[in-house]
Amino acid sequence: MDKTESILPVALRLGINSRHEPLIFLRSDSPVARSEGFESMSRVLVQVNNKSIIATLLIVYSDLIQSGFAGLSETAWKRLKLKKGQRIKLSHAPQVDSLAYIRAKAFGHELNKHQLQEIMRDIVDGHYMDVHLAAFITACANNNMTQNEILYLTQGMVDAGETLTWPGDKIVDKHCVGGLPGNRTSPIVVSILAAKGLTIPKTSSRAITSPAGTADVMETMTKVDLSFEQLKQVVQKHHGCLAWGGSVSLSPADDILISVEKALDIDFEGQLIASILSKKIAAGSKYVLIDIPVGPTAKLRSEESAQALANQLTTVGGEMGLKVKVVLTDGSQPVGYGIGPALEAWDVIGVLKNASSAPADLKERSVLLAGVLLEHAEVEATGEGKSEALRVIESGEAWKTFMQICEAQGGFKHPPVACCKMDVHAERSGYIRRINNRLLSRLAKLAGAPADHASGVYMEAKVGHYITEGSTLLTIHSEAPGELEYALDFYNTHKEMIIIEEGL
């Protein structure tokens, strides 16, 4: 060990979850901190063997870190694939060239293909701090991206991650832009399409701001965090999968951007488009169906804005060689009965098992979407997709395929049932006039969804139904009495989430 090596600190795994941003903790009196003149919150290049990362430095003025050690957060430890006792080399992080492009965007310049590719690559390589991502997001907000920039952003996201390829041409996928509670058509559509022999490598997200994402729902029934290899095997064997996208590296730049967008509560349309399309392209899809629910409390509030988004998705997708079909659907109220991971899973099982108690609206939407996708992929003739999709469900083929996929992903289990329930009753008789998706989502989240899988809301009320005073509007499900109380309080102060009026 030469003189320089002797001052290299030993890496210490601190077990701190700082999400995607790597952190390093160093004593103020450590030789390397002094010799390099490091300051707290500065960017440090950490090197070991042939690997390197840029981490944010936190200087420690206590014995939290012992002399001769440098503490690393989980992301930092894993990215460097460190082993216990290894020494790491620390130096000032080099200048990240693509930050100049973010500044250029902030000052109103249009970015070219190379620049957006570099930005996406540097996001994935962990070369930015979250403040840089926040600057990028803000600079692109307010419709500040041209169609070319959105195209390059999409391409950049694809290039910065892994990609999948499949034999044959009939590689399909579906996506919903979200915002509609209970709209859990994916497990049903995947089961139908896979049963028909089309390849549908579906990856889904967990809930970002909603009470459940498809990955959360599937997790109540099977394993969803598959490795890249596992996912490939499941799809090769059963034509489809229902996996969590976070554990495979399809468009990882997008995942990182989303986490910062969530903190800012700012998103930009360019990112929404690039996010959807990049994941589908990286998954190897050729034909994609996108469901855009439209309604006063859905994500898209007007037909006009939904159509504009649809046009951009189709155009940018087309430029990337993806055949995109968009369906605008009714987003005026939740779909099915359940809102929350397990409650939605029970709805899915009901539809797939052809149960008479299954929610008719979820079944209707699922066969509609599956039918359109069958026609879009030119597997069924125009006008015949929906009846074929219905047949696949009613014959039991879809359920059989769903079970095969679950078994291949790690085994099927029944979704959990909540310990605590409370019914909410109508205070008057009348017709259900309007339902507020946002308030209902909030209610389900206050009940514990998505973290507590069994928690959420079970809806009895549907727009247009006549309801008599005292009958059940909805049931709150919760894993803890405290949360049940909390959710009920919210309901009682926000009864406008379900509007009942005399006459239709």
Place this chain on the structure above:
Amino acid sequence: MDKTESILPVALRLGINSRHEPLIFLRSDSPVARSEGFESMSRVLVQVNNKSIIATLLIVYSDLIQSGFAGLSETAWKRLKLKKGQRIKLSHAPQVDSLAYIRAKAFGHELNKHQLQEIMRDIVDGHYMDVHLAAFITACANNNMTQNEILYLTQGMVDAGETLTWPGDKIVDKHCVGGLPGNRTSPIVVSILAAKGLTIPKTSSRAITSPAGTADVMETMTKVDLSFEQLKQVVQKHHGCLAWGGSVSLSPADDILISVEKALDIDFEGQLIASILSKKIAAGSKYVLIDIPVGPTAKLRSEESAQALANQLTTVGGEMGLKVKVVLTDGSQPVGYGIGPALEAWDVIGVLKNASSAPADLKERSVLLAGVLLEHAEVEATGEGKSEALRVIESGEAWKTFMQICEAQGGFKHPPVACCKMDVHAERSGYIRRINNRLLSRLAKLAGAPADHASGVYMEAKVGHYITEGSTLLTIHSEAPGELEYALDFYNTHKEMIIIEEGL
């Protein structure tokens, strides 16, 4: 202790410097993390006694934090004024209303007075994460602020901090927008004005990206981190002070914004204007002189842009009741001999002591600025300020006042002298044609400035001088042989920092 209290964790001082952003570290298996459903990087309200802060949570999956404890960074600990063994209450942070205004700005809306005041207040109260500040900065970049917004931003910064008041009307101050190495006129101007009996409560910053700030220079001669009370006493006794602005709370929102701007390398003119004016208004000044050096490698590169900035400073200042006078000065080369805290301090001492070896250009600038300020404050008649300023120096009154201020701030000491020096020689004879401020600043920083007070560059070369081959152009001063090497390497690869040509 009731049941709820028993799960309150005990606060643990971790001694981690995370700058202004408070951090809290909590075990994943702690009762409060589980019952509240906290996620890593979420925002948590921390309460103790009557104090509360919002901190960013880092979940720990190891024994770094013991059961029953919650670790706090230094900022978090100090803001809550915690004592060892105190229990803290943790809950989800409430929604910060003013974040909606930042989003509005990102989407192109003009902000009103109330909104900008709220944003500044929330910055100071620590209600934002750095990503929110990054979004605000980016949304305001590219000349996106109206003059009214700049006015409200300035007012908001003043209102969110402490303010000083002084008896009488002749409260003066000076400020340089920076970017010119060695331009250390403040200690001299303050000494002249205070000697004349005008009140000049000067606070300065430490270097942000430069080799020295006035606070760094003064720190080589006296104590600069004065409390609010100490600062008041020094000024009451000797009419002036030369303190670090960071330890008094004048416009603290500005300091926080600057730290994020530094990370982004994005700044906006509105902030520059609000930054300068809010600090002067908060310090109780009535007459302010602003020095804007203009030159190809200064902060302001053209007379036109400097004049535009000058107009905005004068107009916005006027709206706030501040009499602003702007002087555009020559920014084509460094001022004085020294670049770096101690080397600049020696220049200041030379001028104040009337030494024949003192740099003539620093003296000339200082008496010019002091003279303009004397006339601007209507203490001297037009055309008589400069000669009076010169008289105050040459009579020794300025030096006497400077020493009194230093003694009152904690005692005068001589600046340190570097252990290692290396001369850089001219490779040819000729006239010095151009000097690059930015490269020279970089050279001084590589030598160790501002962290190592004695390090930096001592300039012999001045534009227009004739120099013979082999004579000394500059001397690099350093506290460590390694840094001396490093700086010399940089000089050898960037000799264009001093251009020598035959003929003028």
